[in-house]
Amino acid sequence: MAVRVDLNISLDGYATTTDQTPENPFGDDWGRLVAAYTATRTFRERVLGDRSGEGTTGVDDRYGAAYFEGIGAEIMGAGMFGLHNFPDDEDWRGWWGEEPPFRVPVFVLTHGRARPSIEFDNGTVFHFLDVSPEEALARAAEAAGGEDVRVGGGVTTVRSFLAAGLVDRLHVAIAPILLGRGLSLWEDLRGLEDGRTVTSEVAESGVVHVTFARD
């Protein structure tokens, strides 16, 4: 069992965007940050349910397909699930509609906002926990049945798992853009390369894929 993280970041390290406005609630930066990934055939099939076979099939798609392979459980922060946006909406079921792309148990760290589990027909089950990274990982590892556990995001949750030394493989897809502000993945991670092998690869899109793998 390995603990894996995959994140899209800008060249200046930002994993979040800050250009949302009432008129443009998602902003333009998020689309630019993840453009190479959302263009892949894997994303279109797995996340959008597009069976047309369209989408890119190069290096970005290889990482996109690997993202879903061998994952038995996922952990995410309250923000990624949407609890900060909809704290009082007990019917909130996440951003992903009725076919969340996870298809495995997902453990949401609630920071005090526990709620009943939510089960979907495709195998995705959201469980809500108010525990430490270590405890969440123990729960997720048990649910994963020997397969890997992903820490999905957001960046604050990822950083807490990295700081606790719990991540075996970190893959960042670096978009060649500078966002200038937001939440940085790299803050306080001095020496993360110690005891890890770092490999890099440039995709056709211009995205640079960097992987830190524990030796």
Add this chain to the structure above:
Amino acid sequence: MAVRVDLNISLDGYATTTDQTPENPFGDDWGRLVAAYTATRTFRERVLGDRSGEGTTGVDDRYGAAYFEGIGAEIMGAGMFGLHNFPDDEDWRGWWGEEPPFRVPVFVLTHGRARPSIEFDNGTVFHFLDVSPEEALARAAEAAGGEDVRVGGGVTTVRSFLAAGLVDRLHVAIAPILLGRGLSLWEDLRGLEDGRTVTSEVAESGVVHVTFARD
């Protein structure tokens, strides 16, 4: 005439290191940051005067050789020349001994510490100016006689030229290490990619070379 910048930075964007101690006055991080470059045949020949032909000859060396090609003048900050370290030493002639690797006129921005020019036998002449980036560039461009002008560093000087829109080609050699602190190249450079083509290439050493070239 193009204005060019080449910098070595860490994956988290730092162009300076902070682990200097009285016992280890250079620290270990600087060597790690520039290891791939100092291993190249070009660096050994051009900077160290090593005529043995030893050194790496791959992607890092290609960028190393390009660094010196077609440069007719250089601009650097007071810190890079050493004026902050030796403010009262009127005999200070820079860090590079009697064969500075520049071999062209070098304009040092003094921030109030003007001093007489210093000329070396190999064509390097240091001039000391207390002027704006634009004025320094005008002087350097005139001296370059149609060749390119490099803004050599340090990172604060580079950022001032980038912020003023004066840089035509920025090349960063990104070492796959996280320094966690220091002076970041990327601060306040949101949108630098606008109007520029960004290309990336991974060297055998693991260093990622990213180039922003004005369209």
